[in-house]
Amino acid sequence: MTARPAASENLDYLSFVDYAIAKVGRELPAADLMAMRLVLTLHRVTSSLVYDLESAVHRPSGWSWPGFRVLFVLWLAGPLAAKRVAELAGMSRAAVSALINTLERDGLATRTRAEHDRRAVTLTLTDAGHHAITTAFQVHNEREQAWTNALSKTEQTTLVGLLDKLIHGAQAAAPKTRF
Template identity: 70%
Template structure:
């Protein structure tokens, strides 16, 4: 190992971690480990960038934006469907909706078919806010994507979609 841990940065830690782990556990698959670490670090960096440059300045968390985004494109919806489409728990959506409702971005009404269920809708202000935010969000997406050619982007999307439909992904979905 060439660098000391204190000298590593976010990305060089991947090489260090693989080398160190493989030294102690020789049977690990270093390629799978690199893939997992790299995907996780990329996803974290993307979310941090979007949240810090687009959503936090608007007073939203990444999770709050995800709720607004789902309601913009698929709503009005019952809270349970918002949770499923945003990849969050029902409890998390319920807590977020308290804030979004207070900020007059979302309304909550009893569902017609089941008074215990709650239907969520964007307000006019919520619609305008998420549309404006998504334009800035997409500008950040384009900035990240610009590191790749259009062909590379297409190939990467295909590979990532293949991972999301594989056996491990199917097993994970069954557990949720």
């Protein structure tokens, strides 16, 4: 077994990116380190942001991040077929089905059989669900502002444009996605 370098002792979740880039650069010189840095940084920032939103807003509201995603879709686009909720929330149908059990139990959403196809299920936000998601979203948006205030409005606009470009470029490359 190889001993860990002393530098790895002081790493944290975000500083691990620089460490990983340096180590991969030494071991795999042909690796595209800029692509690695971009994807690893994007993933870690996103994970940190989601964890913050879930722990500061959504868990105190009584649901998980996936629960928020389902409620958010139902609030803005519902009522919808469960399959469509899964697509818009970026989740599997099985995950939405499991979540709707909890949301229904808590009185936040309902499920009904579609009249055109008895196998299909339509999900609807209840009045209590509407109140819960709109109340929680105000706090959610305050957290979003706290994160994005690190950038100027011009930088925010530039970053959104770059991320849109990345999404559309990835679609052209036909990546595997869950939706």
